Amino acid sequence: MALLNRRLGLSLTHLISSTVIQRHFSVTGACQAIQKLTRVRVVDNSALGNTPYHRPPKCIHVYNKTGVGKVGDTILLAIKGEKKKALIVGHKMPGPHMTPRFDSNNVVLIEDNGNPVGTRIKTPIPYILRQREGEFSKVLAIARNFV
DSSP: OHHHHHHHTSEEEEEETTEEEEEEOOOOOOOOSBOTTOBOEEOBOOHHHHSOOSSOOEEEEESSSSSOBOTTOEEEEEETTEEEEEEEEEOSSOOSTTOOOOSSOEEEEEOTTSOBSSSOBOSOBOTHHHHTTTTSHHHHHTBOOBO
């Protein structure tokens, strides 16, 4: 029984002085992408996103049904004591097949009407955003590189 459980990876059994201790391991996946209280990195050249501050920008709301933001979703940020909308242009967790995985959770600050606050994007953004071109055409226009 212990050998079978050990091979399946579901539990580990130890025999310690005629008592059996059984430990169960969680098999659920890690959280995908950006949720509430996730630290993010602003990758445009806006003044609000680039001046130093003692707290990193954090996500305080995700504008979709699941509450988990993927590339192309809009979120609400707490940045320097202000609330600003932002567009997710890259995240650490692996996404669908053939989509890039980034070293940080990247966002671009946008206004309420969807226009970007900055004039340049410093990092490459994924090609997937080009499929949703109508929504973010101005953000795509200021991007230099695509991956």
